[in-house]
Amino acid sequence: MNSITIDILLENVKKYNNNHNDLEMINRAFECAQKMHAGQLRQSGEEYIVHPLSVAFILSELQLDCETIVAALLHDTLEDTNLTKDEISHSFNPHVAMMVDGVTKIGKINFNTKEEANATNTRKLLIGLIEEVRIILIKIADRLHNMRTLEYKKREKQIEISNETKDLYVPLAYYLGLYRIKSELEDLYLKYSNPSIYTMLSNKAIEFEHNIQNTLNYMLEDIDTLLNEQDVPHFIKSRTKNVYGIYKRIKSGKKINEMHDLLALKIVVDDIKDCYYTLGMIHNKYKPINNNFKDYIAQPKINMYQSLHTTIFGVDDHLIQTQIRTKEMDLTANNGMAYYLKNNPDKSSLELQREFQFFNSLSKINNSISDDIEFVEQVKKELFSENIYVYTSKGDIIELPVGSTVIDFAYKMSEEVGNYMSVPKINGQYGSPSDILKNKDIVSILTDNTSFGPNIEWIDECVTTGAKDAIKRFYKQFK
């Protein structure tokens, strides 16, 4: 494995930031960290400084600002050396010191104890994240490098760290739209939690990719010609689903050859108009599977992901998922929050809350629950459990935490739909508001204008804070 050096890091930063003062500060942070960690070794036998350098490098690949890179280089100095927060503040600046302090504290979060002091601490940290999201980005990069080098840890530690990665860092990476990092973390989790399955499935994936290579090349060329003929500027990439994604599908009962999105073609064009135009051309040439079209441009995912997805019958009747999006959407799809920060360096935390639903939900839960232990439990249930996707009768997609009921769905549609719901239909059958929804259910809500608001019991029959708050709001009017 090639170790990252300060020269490699600086070269990478220079690709997007040539500011002399910034580069000088990064170099100074490196020298400081190297001096402070001198003599310390990682379990791999490498000098400790390789770790902060690698973390900073991961963040430079996301093109993050100078202060984030500096904080990444210093991120373990408070915990593992004699350096103090005041000294960092003095030698660099208070913002860098605040971020290093935040990263140090977040490392102490334990999501799995029900102890009061721990819950209070966890709450403070989670809310602090809304104020400075760069702290989570550094922590995620820190975790990614630790996972990449997990082979040097004892077996028990490997299991403990991978489990925490799956429970805490994978959802965070998802909410922040860090798709590439999320996929890598998931694969590393599987590699350490279930090594034999991981090896078996990676081999299967390689075999699959090998078998489909000819088909793929043919389709790439064909679509390329099609778009060139119509003068649509574009580039096309292909990607195979990550190993963990395949694992999850098999676990849910799907056979490998039934997974239509194992292989995806990504077509990146200039603007939204060209996305739909390209979609039309592709459907004209290749037959789409009827109900597999998703318009995430009109209906972005909660992490701001946008794209058109359609599954088509390619040559030799191979099913291939095609994703069509603009360059900006592609950068958002891969780097999410990091790309967003690059374009909006000075967004306030309030604006972030408006635009990233994760922060919005977090602050809603914060405002509606006063007890710290309850707060942590609700955050876990609502934000750190798996999500399901449910369709409206119009085909719109609603994302909800596992365990959500029709009540959560109705209030996610709108407060009015929730308040006036009379009876729901789930997959064409009449159901009840307290029915728990499953992935891919199609739900329509019949409303009744004479309905006198929600049932008070519904508060306990839903899981999302949005629904609970709306029901409370309705009853408050009568007090």
Ligand code: MN
């Ligand atoms: Mn670290």
